[in-house]
Amino acid sequence: xxxxxxxxxxxxxxxxxxxxxxxxxxxxxxxxxxxxxxxxxxxxxxxxxxxxxxxxxxxxxxxxxxxxxxxxxxxxxxxxxxxxxxxxxxxxxxxxxxxxxxxxxxxxxxxxxxxxxxxxxxxxxxxxxxxxxxxxxxxxxxxxxxxxxxxxxxxxxxxxxxxxxxxxxx
Amino acid sequence: xxxxxxxxxxxxxxxxxxxxxxxxxxxxxxxxxxxxxxxxxxxxxxxxxxxxxxxxxxxxxxxxxxxxxxxxxxxxxxxxxxxxxxxxxxxxxxxxxxxxxx
Numbered sequence: 001x002x003x004x005x006x007x008x009x010x011x012x013x014x015x016x017x018x019x020x021x022x023x024x025x026x027x028x029x030x031x032x033x034x035x036x037x038x039x040x041x042x043x044x045x046x047x048x049x050x051x052x053x054x055x056x057x058x059x060x061x062x063x064x065x066x067x068x069x070x071x072x073x074x075x076x077x078x079x080x081x082x083x084x085x086x087x088x089x090x091x092x093x094x095x096x097x098x099x100x101x102x103x104x105x106x107x108x109x110x111x112x113x114x115x116x117x118x119x120x121x122x123x124x125x126x127x128x129x130x131x132x133x134x135x136x137x138x139x140x141x142x143x144x145x146x147x148x149x150x151x152x153x154x155x156x157x158x159x160x161x162x163x164x165x166x167x168x169x170x
Numbered sequence: 171x172x173x174x175x176x177x178x179x180x181x182x183x184x185x186x187x188x189x190x191x192x193x194x195x196x197x198x199x200x201x202x203x204x205x206x207x208x209x210x211x212x213x214x215x216x217x218x219x220x221x222x223x224x225x226x227x228x229x230x231x232x233x234x235x236x237x238x239x240x241x242x243x244x245x246x247x248x249x250x251x252x253x254x255x256x257x258x259x260x261x262x263x264x265x266x267x268x269x270x271x272x
Contacts, residue, residue, distance in 0.1 A: 045198045045209035047245030049233050051220040094200070098236050104224075111229060118230065148221065148230060152238030153172065153185060154198035154211055 001065050003081045003169070004029045033166040034066040036077050040160040043094075046147055047154050051104065054091065054145045054160045069164065076142040077164045084168035085137050087115065089145035090130030092159040097123035099150030103131045106144035121151060128159070136170060172238055179262070180239055186261045187239055190269040194243055197261055199254050208254045210268050211245045218244035247272060 004026040007019040015023075038056040046052050053075040062070065070077045079085065087105050098121050105115035115133035135141075145162040149155050172180035178189035186197040194213040217225070217233065221244065224230045235241050249268065255261035 043200045045200050045211070045248070045250065047196070047211040047213065047248065048238065048240045049221065049243060050218045050245040051224065052245075099234065100231060102230055104229075111224060111227070116229060148224075150233050150236065152236035152240055153182065153187070154196055154200075154209065156198075156200035 001029075001067070001080070003083070029065055032063050032065055034069060034079075034081055034083075035061070035063045035163070035165040036066045036069045037061040037161060037163040038070045038072065038074075038077055039162075040158075043156040043158045044160065045154045046149050046157055048099075048152060049148075049150055051146050051148045053106075054089075054147060054157070054162070056145075056160065056162060060161065075144055077162060078143075079137045079139055079141045079164070081166065082138045082170040083136075083166045084134065084170065086132065086134050086165045086167055087112065087143050087163070088130065088132035088165075089162040090128065090159070091145070091147055091157040091161075093121070093127040093129065093147075093149065094156040094158075095124065095126050096151045096155055097121045098152050100148070101127060101129055102148040103129045104146040104148065105131050105133055106146055107135055107137070108141055109144075111146075121149075126158075134167070138170070175258075181258070186258075186265060188262065188265040188269065189239070190266075193269070193272070194240060195265050195269055195272075196240070197255070197265055206254050207251050210249045210252060210265070212247040212268075212272050213240060213243040213245050215243055217242075 007022045037060040057073040175181040180187040199208045
């Protein structure tokens with residue numbers, strides 16, 4: 001939905017019903033800002049040595065004002081309203097000790113500076129990695145959760161999740 | 171770790187790898203919903219442009235040698251949700267069929 005405009009009131013002005021309705025709409029929006037968490041229910045096979053977008057096949061949460069931001073199955077969450085947003089995503093890599101693992105957050109096809117984590121593969125257990133950052137976004141901006149791994153073969157990731165949450169005005 | 175399973179063939183506990191010309195075709199079995207599907211990745215030699223861009227930015231390191239036949243290769247195509255082969259022969263047949271289609 002469009003970002004509501006907060007009405008202004010003059011000194012001694014008797015609020016009209018339309019202004020009160022606009023104020024109610026703005027308050028409702030502020031208390032329930034656009035937010036989507038999209039996830040993947042099963043494993044995804046990530047090839048060796050290739051930056052790969054996570055395919056998100058379900059909506060874990062969407063606020064009333066976040067409709068239109070995500071439609072499964074898709075790799076992207078898109079902004080409807082401009083504003084300051086927090087982007088967060090994470091995956092669980094299958095147990096493997098070889099090579100590197102990276103989780104990358106992308107905006108409009110490019111890596112968001114600071115929006116990634118890098119680690120060596122760990123032995124003995126699955127490896128959870130996440131990344132989070134903030135952006136000032138415009139309507140139509142798209143966000144991706146991407147991963148990269150060099151284990152020497154394809155590697156499964158599970159528990160993939162990407163959240164886009166509006167925190168402030170543009 | 172991949173183990174040789176014949177000329178241009180490698181096998182490991184969760185997959186198969188077949189060389190066809192200049193391509194490597196990998197069958198990856200992983201636990202998904204139902205656990206009965208697999209994914210096939212097709213690789214070519216070289217660094218993926220997207221990975222190269224991130225390397226140029228210093229965001230990721232050049233791919234290190236892992237002793238894998240896939241070292242120095244990147245995936246160009248993926249086919250997901252294929253029925254998992256029931257035995258080795260079925261796996262090699264599936265990879266050869268995909269090599270012909272790709």
